[in-house]
Amino acid sequence: MSDVTARAAELVRLHQEVPVRRYRSLVGHWMARWFRPPRPAQHGPVPRIGPRDLSLTFGGHASVIARYHDLAIAFDPMLGRWVGGVRRAVEPGLAPGDFSDVGLILISHRHADHLHVKTLKKLPRTATVVVPAGAASALSDLGFARVIELQPGADFELRCVQVIAAPASHGDHDLARGLSFVVRGPGPSVYLCGDSGYFSGFADIGARFAPDIAVLPIGGFLPTSFRSRHMSPLDALYAFEDLRSRLLVPIHHGAFALSYEQLDEPARWLVDLAKQRGVREHVMLMGAGQSERFVEEAC
Numbered sequence: 403m404s405d406v407t408a409r410a411a412e413l414v415r416l417h418q419e420v421p422v423r424r425y426r427s428l429v430g431h432w433m434a435r436w437f438r439p440p441r442p443a444q445h446g447p448v449p450r451i452g453p454r455d456l457s458l459t460f461g462g463h464a465s466v467i468a469r470y471h472d473l474a475i476a477f478d479p480m481l482g483r484w485v486g487g488v489r490r491a492v493e494p495g496l497a498p499g500d501f502s503d504v505g506l507i508l509i510s511h512r513h514a515d516h517l518h519v520k521t522l523k524k525l526p527r528t529a530t531v532v533v534p535a536g537a538a539s540a541l542s543d544l545g546f547a548r549v550i551e552l553q554p555g556a557d558f559e560l561r562c563v564q565v566i567a568a569p570a571s572h573g574d575h576d577l578a579r580g581l582s583f584v585v586r587g588p589g590p591s592v593y594l595c596g597d598s599g600y601f602s603g604f605a606d607i608g609a610r611f612a613p614d615i616a617v618l619p620i621g622g623f624l625p626t627s628f629r630s631r632h633m634s635p636l637d638a639l640y641a642f643e644d645l646r647s648r649l650l651v652p653i654h655h656g657a658f659a660l661s662y663e664q665l666d667e668p669a670r671w672l673v674d675l676a677k678q679r680g681v682r683e684h685v686m687l688m689g690a691g692q693s694e695r696f697v698e699e700a701c
Contacts, residue, residue, distance in 0.1 A: 406602040409640055413600060416636060417626050421674075422667035424624060431659055435489045443495040449695035456589040458617070461496035462690035463657040464516055464596045466617055467504065470587040473561040474503045477583070477617075478510055478596045479525065480518040485658050491665055492657055495691030498524040506560055507531040510596030511572060511580025512540060515658065519544070530560060532567075534580040554581060563587035566611070571601035573631050582607075590614035590696045593645060597622075597654065599630045600637040604644035615696065616647035619654030620672055624662040632661070635672035639679065649696075650676075650685045657690070 425431045449457050451471050459467040466477040479501065483490045507529050509517050517537065522544055530548045531541060538549045550558060552567035559565070566584040573579070582595040584607065593613035607613070618641055622632035633641060635652070642650040655668040669687055676682040686694065 404602075406605050406644075409644075410600060413629075413637060413640060417629065417634065420624065420626065420634070420663075422624070422671050423664045424662045425659065425664060428659065428662055432488055435491065435659070436487075438489075440483060440490045440493045443493045443690040445495060445497075445691035446693050448500075448693045451695065452697070454589050454698045455695055456587070456592065456615075457693055457695045458592070458615070458651060458688070459496065459500070459693040460651070460653065460688040460690060461500075462490075462492055462494050464510070464619060464654045465494070465496060466594065466653060467496065467500065468585060468592055468594070469503075470561075470563055470589055473505050473563045473587065474501075475506045475508060475563070475585065476501055476504045476525065476529075477508045477594045478516040478518075479507065479521045480515055481521045481524070482515075482518055485515045485660065488658050488660060490657055491659065492690050495689070501525045504529050506563070506565070507546075508565065508583050508585075508594060509533045509537065509580075510570065510582065510594070512537050512577040513597070515660075516580075516596050532558060532565060532583075534567075536576065536579075552581065568593075568607050569601075569603045570595060570598040571603065571631075572597045572599070578631070584611045584613055586611075586613075589698050592617060593647065595619060595641075597632060600633055600641055604641040608644050608646040612646035614647060615649045615651060616642050616645045617651045617653055618642060620652040620668040621655035621663070622661045623668075628661055635668050635675055638672065639675055639681070642684075648684065650681075651688060652685070 554569040591613040618638040623634035676685040
């Protein structure tokens with residue numbers, strides 16, 4: 403049995419009892435939220451970026467802006483307040499004006515909470531957009547300067563920043579098949595994953611690139627059958643170890659109740675797990691609207 407297979411089997415065993423609070427009725431929760439406005443996000447200042455720095459701004463759900471000195475990159479930008487009939491619980495931590503300097507947009511897959519057309523319409527037309535194979539047609543009427551489809555293993559460079567398309571494991575449906583991304587610029591490197599179950603690809607990416615910062619999803623895992631497409635906090639910690647990264651920044655939590663774990667539980671459980679495993683200082687939990695700067699020497 404390979405190490406990755408053994409780790410996957412271990413995760414199955416460890417998930418037999420998941421210590422998080424659950425919604426008794428997910429539909430009941432959705433209906434109750436229809437009449438309650440989202441809580442405000444805490445918008446913080448974006449730090450100044452030096453020539454060897456990277457900053458990350460968490461926009462809530464899976465939305466992130468990564469900024470190098472000469473390039474701002476938007477990942478899965480989503481400012482909408484609804485996913486189907488599910489209302490957002492916390493306002494987006496980003497506004498359209500926060501994307502004014504974005505020159506590159508990375509889209510992980512075609513689900514509407516990641517490829518959100520109404521948000522993309524508000525982003526600079528001068529930006530280059532990178533999407534998975536088959537997704538360019540969804541953006542054909544939006545007027546972006548360039549839309550590039552990539553397959554896993556392909557790469558693309560813009561303003562001295564290299565983007566490597568990597569696999570993800572989110573299902574075989576056309577809308578689910580997609581990418582994760584390794585981004586390497588003049589500062590700390592970052593791995594961006596919008597949606598994925600735990601799979602052997604994380605170890606492969608770690609062996610090849612060992613990105614400094616791993617931005618990984620931690621929500622959408624209950625019932626446990628959902629783990630084939632989404633990671634729990636425990637899955638994300640195993641992926642973080644496989645990636646050989648130095649810092650884990652969790653995303654895809656706290657905004658939309660799309661599964662049975664209560665909204666605040668993924669973040670709470672991740673912190674508890676990180677403390678138990680002695681890696682709390684390697685996990686940075688960011689609120690919607692929070693920005694942090696990372697310098698190459700300290701990351």
